[in-house]
Amino acid sequence: MFQLPFPVRDANAGGGSKDLGNLPEWDLSDLYTGEDAPELKRDLDWLEQACASFAADYEGKLAELDAGGLLECVLRNEKINQIAGRIMSFAGLRYYQLTTDAGRAKFMSDAQEKITNFTTPLVFFTLELNKLPDDHLDTLLNKNADLARYKPIFDRIRAMKPYQLSDELEKFMHDLGVVGDAWERMFDETIAGLEFEVNGEVMGIEGTLNLLTDPDRANREAGARELAEVFGANVKTFARVHNTQAKEKEIIDRWRGMETAQTGRHLSNQVEPEVVEALRDAVVKAYPKLSHRYYELKRKWLGLDVMQVWDRNAPLPMEDPRIVDWPTAEKMVMDAYTAFDPRMGELAKPFFNSGWIDAGVKPGKAPGAFAHPTVTDVHPYVMLNYLGKPRDVMTLAHELGHGVHQVLAAGQGEMLSSTPLTLAETASVFGEMLTFRKMLDNAKSQTERKVLLAGKVEDMINTVVRQIAFYDFECKLHAARRNGELTPDDINALWMSVQAESLGPAFEFMDGYETFWAYIPHFVHSPFYVYAYAFGDGLVNALYAVYAEGEEGFEEKYFDMLKAGGSKHHKELLAPFGLDASDPAFWDKGLSMISGFIDELEAMED
Template identity: 40%
Template sequence: MTTLPEWNLKDFYPSFESKLILKDMNELKKMATLFSKKYKNKLNVLNSSLLVNSLSDYEKLEEKIVSLKSFAFLTYCTDQLNKEKTKFFQKIQEYLSDVEKKTIFYTIELNKLDKKKSSFLEKSKYESWILNLNKIKKFQKSETVETVLMEKSITSSSAWIKFFDQKMARLKFNFRKKKITETEILNLLSSADKNVRKDAALSFGKTLKENIFDFTFVMNNISKDLDIEKNLRGFKYSESSRHLSNQIDKKDVDSLVKTVTKNYKNICHRYYKYKAKHFGTIKLNYWDRNAPYPKTKDQKISWNEAKKIVLDSYYGFDKKLGDIANTFFEKSWIHAKISRGKASGAFSHPTVPKCHPYILVNFQGKIRDVMTLAHELGHGIHQYLANKNGFLLSDTPLTLAETASVFGEMLTFRSLLKNSKNTDEKKFLLRSKIEDMINTVFRQIAFFIFERNVHNERINGELSDDDISRIWMSSQNESLGNCVKLNGDYKYFWAYIPHFIHSPFYVYAYAFGDCLVNSLYSKFEDNIPNFNEKYIKLPESGGTVHYKKILKF
């Protein structure tokens, strides 16, 4: 396979050992101190112009903080076993926590302004940001409490996230006398060889079981931490803070969950019955759920082929999006190489508007990897376009963020389907797409239900690994149906999913995005006037417009 790309972080600093970092750290502390002296306890006496200026100063300071934070994370996430990089990452986290303590007062005082003062800001370019800030007003605590929460996060949720990541990076899975990484063994679960899939699944489950105490301990502490903050802030549910940040009502999420679960039998169960039949059995083994169909050969796609497939798809839709996607390749904004200590999975990190997004994938040459690349480029393009709004207004709620990524997948799938050469290729692509959609919608909602039940039960006391595994198996059996055998160590498979630890209740955003993309793509196929222009406004808007307004095509 062609040498896979690694990203170039020199748009931040020459290296993580650069003396420029210390210079910026010192400058940041001075900026934060001056900001506090200039504005603390003074917002209520500022005129409209100076109030808007204060927001501009806050935005500059926050962007500088997040820039350094982004560099530290991107340096660390591809080499988590490097002791010096791990120390650097932790050092930056702790230092920035001290800096941010000096700015905590600002959003609290903004939310205490009277209506007349607040209206000045609502008439500025920061209108949507201020309106969203107002929504968290009743959940904000005093500056003293908020400061303690920030300081303690270093040794609470952030610490458990780091421990989980370090644990996964260090795990080795025994596979046929070799020790391989999580990324490598998960890739084997989609091998065309049924014996490879089985051996990989058994090894994966066995290793999770051997380490289940650690994963159970982390899950319990993440859940308890969430419950403490829920009670402290006055949220009704553990998931409430997620909905607030996503700018979505719980009733809309409940409606999504109800609709998806109502269709488990008609879509999910029916598909696995169909697949089991083609595998010559009544029930699929769980390691065959995402397996290629019998007689399918392992298809190897080179990095250059994947790049061409994805770029052709974006260019086929719109030249502007194609040019932006190409920039990620040309300027080394993508890290695709697999290495020990690198984070598994994939993401697009927005960093800050003065820089640009960076994309991480673990490319192994399968059609799934091509779709993942298309997905993350959708995120990257979205983030790149939204940067024109400035730091505070570039951020997008997860419900919309997943729309651009899933739309990118759809473009790539449609392009591949259009260019397929025969019936077998079409069948392969259609089956792959059906499984992608099941994993994006039904599986993610099953994950969400699992999280709901775990956090609800955790309120009453610590959960054992058997408790968590019971909840996991219940959600999985309900979603997958009777045609998939979920036995043996599959009950421990909840333990490796990072979203449960990194960002509780994130997962429904995938389902939301997929459903929305299906609706958007049908509009595209209907040739509604100026669709491309209207669609591009969606990612370009960033956080400036509520999604209900921007989606009126």
């Protein structure tokens, strides 16, 4: 079933003001001009007919097809995915612009139901494909080069073969997906509808989280305490969502015979469990030399005996609390992208001038940020909640990297363009690194350099340490749920069990912080998504080291890697750079870059 985009960044954006310049909004007309667009009705009608005729032509007959026949079957399936993807991209993006609008929510829900109903007869395709003997499929692939191009897709589908249920049960699961989505929508709408009152001002979650980076410590504390108050008042709802989602996942995993709660994510990411565990173990082992060491430095800079949770993302005392307006942010990122390779700048340009970015913070708009690829014959759309801090510039650089990656991978076609999450973060984190290095090179003083380095270290800690702590929390949550219903206090305790370990002894934790798991969208929308951030950061740090060493032809190899989309495994993609993510030392190499930045910050103290 087609999956909607969702906010994916851990939203701790910086403070802003209304004087940010002309913030762009989406122009969704490249998808459809509106809910009543004749093209939308045409596509829905086509989709219903195309799914029915596909099932009539191929169900029960896949084993009889020759190479040319199987290729035609694959191409027809790809076209169906493209039209369904276009419809749901339009519905989903409109919804995320205003999640509190009942009309938009109904339109998206109705579209999802129709597409689920239309595509249910197609469930046989992957089931029958998995029943083909290996030697038979290999023979067909060897006979037709155009068909052989889709081998990565066949491999991905057939990786699920050991976990496949009966045809009837698979159709039931497909239909039931709409019900699971309802819990995700409940989470989104609850989060978007929360109101927080701080210092007499009522605001949504983005504005309140934004207070956690306010220069005034009293404002940070007020924001943190109000978040805790409102999360606490709604914790039963969030606990119900998590209990239900985790139980649903446990039932499906049990029926499929999946070895662990994480197995499905590893399969979809095309990454071996031992590679993820090597990453996880390397990061946890590095907590003392990364987060513990950095936050001890920050505690001294802030002049505190002990840090509270509202100090974690506080600006540094020597930091210029400037607001970066939108035109300046655009220039900073575009300059960094173009300096790496002019082609990258050209690919990024239309995002700014063609209505491909929705940047402003608006009531009811989904929190966080994302880049959604839509479909390969349109273009990606980037969503931000831009508030004007340097950190927000980094988020722009990050999401624009996703967008450029998605544009380049579109040449692979609908089925092969989609990149597994572990590799999907490559271009985004690399885009951040390019922008950061450009800003560091242009630093006019030691103090400015220190602030930039500290900001980058904090972002890396949020991307690596915090996300692995999130991953550990999820592992504990799903394991505990298998033994029965979890109370809010049970979930709170699991959350706190990973927080002190990852953040270190510099912190005290206020009453109420134990509920801060409640607002993280990944846990609900896409269990175990979070380790992909750490994977991507570690991978890019290693990749950037190769670039910084002056690897000949790096830019061309990099573009080739992005153009490959989901057509190659991480081993194949990294081999041209002399890198291998399955080597445990690989992760230490990536983590040493963060440690090196902290070394430089400590040296500045002398």
